[in-house]
Amino acid sequence: xxxxxxxxxxxxxxxxxxxxxxxxxxxxxxxxxxxxxxxxxxxxxxxxxxxxxxxxxxxxxxxxxxxxxxxxxxxxxxxxxxxxxxxxxxxxxxxxxxxxxxxxxxxxxxxxxxxxxxxxxxxxxxxxxxxxxxxxxxxxxxxxxxxxxxxxxxxxxxxxxxxxxxxxxxxxxxxxxxxxxxxxxxxxxxxxxxxxxxxxxxxxxxxxxxxxxxxxxxxxxxxxxxxxxxxxxxxxxxxxxxxxxxxxxxxxxxxxxxxxxxxxxxxxxxxxxxxxx
Amino acid sequence: xxxxxxxxxxxxxxxxxxxxxxxxxxxxxxxxxxxxxxxxxxxxxxxxxxxxxxxxxxxxxxxxxxxxxxxxxxxxxxxxxxxxxxxxxxxxxxxxxxxxxxxxxxxxxxxxxxxxxxxxxxxxxxxxxxxxxxxxxxxxxxxxxxxxxxxxxxxxxxxxxxxxxxxxxxxxxxxxxxxxxxxxxxxxxxxxxxxxxxxxxxxxxxxxxxxxxxxxxxxxxxxxxxxxxxxxxxxxxxxxxxxxxxxxxxxxxxxxxxxxxxxxxxxxxxxxxxxxxxxxxxxxxxxxxxxxxxxxxxxxxxxxxxxxxxxxxxxxxxxxxxxxxxxxxx
Ligand SMILES: Cc1cc2nc3c(=O)[nH]c(=O)nc-3n(C[C@H](O)[C@H](O)[C@H](O)COP(=O)(O)OP(=O)(O)OC[C@H]3O[C@@H](n4cnc5c(N)ncnc54)[C@H](O)[C@@H]3O)c2cc1C
Ligand SMILES: Nc1ncnc2c1ncn2[C@@H]1O[C@H](COP(=O)(O)O)[C@@H](O)[C@H]1O
Numbered sequence: 001x002x003x004x005x006x007x008x009x010x011x012x013x014x015x016x017x018x019x020x021x022x023x024x025x026x027x028x029x030x031x032x033x034x035x036x037x038x039x040x041x042x043x044x045x046x047x048x049x050x051x052x053x054x055x056x057x058x059x060x061x062x063x064x065x066x067x068x069x070x071x072x073x074x075x076x077x078x079x080x081x082x083x084x085x086x087x088x089x090x091x092x093x094x095x096x097x098x099x100x101x102x103x104x105x106x107x108x109x110x111x112x113x114x115x116x117x118x119x120x121x122x123x124x125x126x127x128x129x130x131x132x133x134x135x136x137x138x139x140x141x142x143x144x145x146x147x148x149x150x151x152x153x154x155x156x157x158x159x160x161x162x163x164x165x166x167x168x169x170x171x172x173x174x175x176x177x178x179x180x181x182x183x184x185x186x187x188x189x190x191x192x193x194x195x196x197x198x199x200x201x202x203x204x205x206x207x208x209x210x211x212x213x214x215x216x217x218x219x220x221x222x223x224x225x226x227x228x229x230x231x232x233x234x235x236x237x238x239x240x241x242x243x244x245x246x247x248x249x250x251x252x253x254x255x256x257x258x259x260x261x262x263x264x265x266x267x268x269x270x271x272x273x274x275x276x277x
Numbered sequence: 278x279x280x281x282x283x284x285x286x287x288x289x290x291x292x293x294x295x296x297x298x299x300x301x302x303x304x305x306x307x308x309x310x311x312x313x314x315x316x317x318x319x320x321x322x323x324x325x326x327x328x329x330x331x332x333x334x335x336x337x338x339x340x341x342x343x344x345x346x347x348x349x350x351x352x353x354x355x356x357x358x359x360x361x362x363x364x365x366x367x368x369x370x371x372x373x374x375x376x377x378x379x380x381x382x383x384x385x386x387x388x389x390x391x392x393x394x395x396x397x398x399x400x401x402x403x404x405x406x407x408x409x410x411x412x413x414x415x416x417x418x419x420x421x422x423x424x425x426x427x428x429x430x431x432x433x434x435x436x437x438x439x440x441x442x443x444x445x446x447x448x449x450x451x452x453x454x455x456x457x458x459x460x461x462x463x464x465x466x467x468x469x470x471x472x473x474x475x476x477x478x479x480x481x482x483x484x485x486x487x488x489x490x491x492x493x494x495x496x497x498x499x500x501x502x503x504x505x506x507x508x509x510x511x512x513x514x515x516x517x518x519x520x521x522x523x524x525x526x527x528x529x530x531x532x533x534x535x536x537x538x539x540x541x542x543x544x545x546x547x548x549x550x551x552x553x554x555x556x557x558x559x560x561x562x563x564x565x566x567x568x569x570x571x572x573x574x575x576x577x578x579x580x581x582x583x584x585x586x587x588x589x590x591x592x593x594x595x596x597x598x599x600x601x602x603x604x605x606x607x
Contacts, residue, residue, distance in 0.1 A: 011418065013418045013419035013421060013555065014419075014555060016421075017418045017419075017421035017422050019422070026418060026422055038537075053380045069372045070378045090512065094395075095386070095392045095396070096389065097492055100392065101341055107575040110306055117538070121549055122416045122536065123417065123418050124417050124418075125398075125415075125416070125417045125419075125425075126398065127382060127386070127398045127399070128386040128389070128390075128396060128398065130386075131383070131384075131386040131387050131390075132386050132387065132389075132390040133374065134387065134397055135358075135387045135390040135391060136390065140355065140445070140467030140468050141354070141387070141466055141468075144379060144382075144383070145352075146530060154535060157345050157471065161379065161530050161531060161533070161541075162352060162378045162379050162380065162476075162531075163378050163380065163482070164289060164290045164329070164476060164482065164531065165290060165473065165474050165475035165476050165483070165531065166474050166530070167352075167377070167470055167472065167473045167474070167532070168470070168471045168473075169352075169468050169469060169470055169471060170468075170469045170470045170471050172378045172467065172470070173468055175467070180537045181520070182520065182523070182530075182537070194414075205585055218464070222546075227429070228393075228394070228395030228428065228432055229395045229396070229397055229426050229427065229428050229429070230397075230426065230427055230429070231424045231425065232425050232426070233424070233425040233428045234417075234422050234423070234424050234425075234492075235422065235423045235425075236421065236423075237420075237421075237422075237423055237562075239562070239580070239581055241580075241581060241582055242582075242583040242584065243579070243580070243581045243582065243583070244583065244584050244585070245579050245582070245584075245585040245586075245587060246584075246585065246586045246587065247574060247587040248587065248588070252574050252587060253572050253587050253589060254586060254587060254588040254593070255392050255588075259588060259592055259593060260596055261587045262588065262593070263586070263593065263597045263600050264600060266584055266586055266597070267597075267601060267604050268567070269584050270545070270566070270568070270584065270604075273583070274545075274583065276283055276488075276544055276545045276565070277564050277601070277604055277605060
């Protein structure tokens with residue numbers, strides 16, 4: 001089974017997020033770059049599938065030079081080889097253009113059976129590239145897969161969550177799925193495996209290697225000026241809340257009779273101050 | 278490009294139209310239509326849906342494009358991608374809006390790709406430039422940033438909208454119904470539904486609810502979630518949860534609020550035994566009033582709340598449910 005996982009490197013959003021001096025992007029001076037958390041679930045699922053059915057896992061990522069770290073992490077988890085489409089201009093590029101470029105490298109590989117992506121990137125959160133990759137590759141897709149029920153050489157049965165329920169679907173392979181968290185437990189890469197990952201093959205590709213004519217787009221499509229939508233401004237929202245915290249007399253939890261008082265005070269605040277009752 | 282604005286009618290399991298579709302129609306009517314000049318249109322896709330056109334007219338849809346096709350009976354993206362893509366290619370609408378739901382997330386990006394449209398997901402604000410290009414504000418970076426996005430001219434502009442962002446407002450017209458034939462065959466439907474489980478609940482749906490009561494890991498068990506449901510029922514609220522609670526099996530996945538789960542924007546949000554991780558906050562930070570109940574005086578959620586009680590939920594919630602019942606009866 002030939003399995004492809006698309007991964008991206010993302011800014012660690014657990015940390016503080018600040019606006020850059022240009023005002024239209026997020027500052028990246030002192031940030032930590034990580035493998036997109038949702039992509040970790042995709043990599044784990046790919047490796048588990050390989051362990052069950054045999055075959056190989058290929059990781060593909062488009063991004064600047066530092067993006068190699070995300071690929072190496074996936075290799076350390078157990079993927080076999082990588083493709084790194086290296087360019088600094090992807091940040092403001094149209095989602096479908098990114099999908100076209102990364103897909104073009106997969107079209108060169110014969111006999112891909114199963115393709116996985118994360119459900120979204122936690123920095124830009126565009127929530128588009130995964131499904132658009134399926135479109136570009138001409139594959140059916142199942143998004144937000146919560147559990148792979150069964151997979152063999154010819155088909156995939158999986159559960160996905162929908163508003164108001166859940167559904168089990170069957171799709172013939174090759175197909176693409178997008179992965180949320182909690183579908184599996186991503187493994188930690190052990191030190192020996194991190195060392196081994198450094199020797200696994202990564203094919204480095206530049207935009208010069210991309211056949212834009214076949215993709216039906218021009219090279220100028222890469223970057224801000226070629227995008228159908230552009231970010232013109234970034235703001236950091238301030239959390240502006242009333243912060244009326246009712247605590248007990250010892251400055252911790254309310255106890256005993258304080259509970260009824262606290263509840264009455266809260267209800268009164270909701271009625272008269274917030275006016276939401 | 279025509280000067281039509283389209284709103285996709287998104288449907289629930291029971292076949293009713295989601296409130297967010299009416300919110301989108303209302304907002305398009307209020308702040309876009311007179312500038313762009315064309316008719317406000319709705320797109321109704323599904324199986325046996327033709328009778329719903331009137332409901333869309335109630336919120337200002339002057340034209341309703343209907344694709345009624347047996348292959349659209351399940352919420353299956355393949356048929357919807359084909360139907361909407363063909364309609365967009367044929368009519369070239371100026372703007373296409375839809376509610377952001379797990380179903381539109383599943384097929385709209387593919388339609389944008391196929392039709393060469395620009396797309397921004399989950400708008401929390403929209404506007405138009407002087408030359409009538411769409412602008413959208415949306416959260417990014419785990420809701421720690423808001424990006425303002427501008428569309429370029431020359432392509433259809435598509436956006437999905439976070440539910441509960443805009444007020445729905447009736448402005449009834451009798452819509453012109455246009456039946457569209459889209460050829461969808463068995464071969465187009467690659468993803469086959471094997472089993473569909475719907476959870477019909479008496480409580481309002483999470484993304485639509487005016488009030489939400491959500492519980493976290495501190496609830497400790499599935500049985501204890503009764504505390505959450507009791508308070509929710511007193512408030513006629515929807516019930517939500519954190520991933521920690523869902524992972525522990527205390528409640529079903531479709532209650533999960535957050536970066537992976539649903540984004541909610543109610544008037545009143547109760548966070549019970551929830552610590553307020555970014556991944557949770559990013560799904561409820563736009564709630565108008567946030568109330569938290571937590572026994573840890575240092576919990577991060579307090580700094581993100583309007584009102585809070587520092588206390589044990591098992592002691593506080595029963596009293597709170599009773600008091601609220603009384604207050605609401607007055
Ligand atoms: C990629 C990714 C995606 C994620 N997506 C989501 C998502 O969509 N939604 C989400 O919620 N999380 C998500 N998470 C998980 C998130 O990071 C947190 O782990 C999670 O939100 C914590 O849930 P919690 O607040 O219930 O649990 P905890 O952080 O353990 O907090 C429990 C709280 O309960 C309080 N408590 C305990 N007992 C009591 C009591 N008796 N009375 C009162 N208070 C009590 C404690 O003081 C504590 O504050 C995601 C994480 C990752 C990595
Ligand atoms: N530059 C990229 N290179 C490889 N895969 C990507 C890239 N951008 C996005 N993806 C994949 O698409 C998924 C969804 O991303 P997004 O639509 O940008 O939120 C990610 O989780 C990745 O699996």
